[in-house]
Ligand code: SF4
Ligand code: SF4
């Protein structure tokens with residue numbers, strides 16, 4: 128065997144190694160691209176799930192939605208532990224992240240069990256073990272959203288949502304106003320109080336209309352929030368004993384609507 | 394080689410029980426575990442509550458999918474103790490029994506992909522789109538990276554393994570499409586495409602079983618007559634040559650992350666070449682096996 132043969136063979140070996148290295152690099156690049164694209168696609172799908180639909184309520188003690196999506200393992204133990212079949216695990220076509228527990232108040236509301244069995248075996252903490260009193264649950268907030276069809280607001284005495292509320296006279300009260308249509312009767316308006324309503328959904332389920340006039344929404348949807356810098360003068364005065372704005376503001380008194388143009392005074 | 398029936402010789406030599414026993418035992422195991430879960434909602438007998446993502450046995454012992462818990466931790470959520478203990482128990486179980494024994498003895502998707510592989514053999518379907526076997530590690534990396542970036546357990550949206558259980562126990566909905574897609578992919582596109590190339594959970598359990606003492610061994614490999622029956626049934630046939638063909642440094646022992654401990658090679662071999670072995674000392678280094686497609 129001559130020296131030339133040997134060096135040729137070595138060259139062949141290096142070439143072979145180069146080819147396999149090139150193939151390795153190409154394959155790695157391909158895999159990286161494929162995985163990157165897949166990741167992007169999946170991220171789009173998952174990001175969409177952050178916006179869950181208005182009729183989707185989470186079980187009691189559920190962490191805020193972003194944390195919930197980061198924590199719930201989708202095991203369904205909470206679903207199994209709910210004695211009223213309130214909870215269900217989402218299938219891919221439900222309007223909420225697949226496999227996570229939710230309920231639709233109009234179908235089966237939460238009965239607000241004293242011992243909150245749905246929380247007790249949650250393995251992830253997605254349903255916070257810190258919720259001890261079911262009255263502190265904040266699954267959503269009831270809103271009397273259709274004021275045109277609510278029977279009580281028409282001056283009739285339905286009162287059903289008020290009567291079924293487990294926190295009657297705290298979460299929901301009847302506020303008496305004058306019936307401007309008949310001029311002689313009263314209207315008993317159901318008013319929900321966000322500091323007490325748990326979002327159990329009993330009122331929505333019980334509403335006698337074909338489509339409920341009072342609905343429970345996730346709190347992010349139901350509630351507004353003041354600007355961080357915003358203060359109500361009268362509350363500040365109560366808190367500090369001093370007026371926020373010491374001088375008297377003279378504002379023109381005018382009717383809302385087109386009054387600036389037609390010069391309508393009070 | 395067209396429509397082949399790999400077990401024919403084994404049945405003739407060893408009888409039908411010995412030629413199929415591990416296959417039947419595995420199916421029995423897979424279906425019994427499923428049955429224990431289903432007994433809760435269907436019969437009201439709550440031996441196990443939950444599903445493969447996380448469960449509670451007899452209301453006491455937690456078991457959690459370690460990959461799901463890991464994702465949750467990576468998404469920045471401090472999982473409560475029960476979940477972490479449950480994941481630890483499962484990891485310990487599969488570290489002992491050979492990580493991917495989950496695949497062949499528990500995972501419900503295995504029944505679907507085994508069915509596809511069987512049909513493929515019976516119908517003589519030969520199309521086999523080439524995929525790198527290590528794609529699963531890329532996907533595993535993706536599964537673990539996405540929660541860090543998005544703080545959502547994204548894999549759990551499409552995880553077909555938990556989907557089967559969730560589907561049967563809590564309603565499946567459109568999830569059937571995904572399972573059908575996996576079946577058709579395995580049947581028509583790539584042989585053992587999902588479990589053998591892509592599944593990140595299989596890859597994860599493979600890693601978990603890296604030091605498992607329970608292994609398959611081609612203990613009597615000198616008797617092998619190259620009938621290739623084991624190649625036809627093994628879900629990871631690329632691992633067989635190293636055990637069957639004496640080569641420097643390689644055992645007769647199938648020390649690879651890929652072996653699912655299904656025992657089908659043992660069943661189907663008329664010469665009884667293979668056996669399950671318990672090896673407490675790690676005599677043979679684990680080596681990632683290059684694909685031999
Ligand atoms: S509090 Fe009771 S009724 Fe409400 S979701 Fe939990 S277990 Fe079900
Ligand atoms: S028990 Fe907890 S982890 Fe399981 S589905 Fe319910 S919320 Fe999710």
Ligand code: SF4
Pocket residue numbers: 268269288291292293294298299319323324325326327328329330331343
């Ligand atoms: S959701 Fe309705 S019934 Fe339930 S607490 Fe709130 S107001 Fe009462």
Ligand code: SF4
Pocket residue numbers: 495496497500501502503506554587588589592593594595596
């Ligand atoms: S590879 Fe994945 S789908 Fe296949 S059996 Fe293993 S865990 Fe199940």
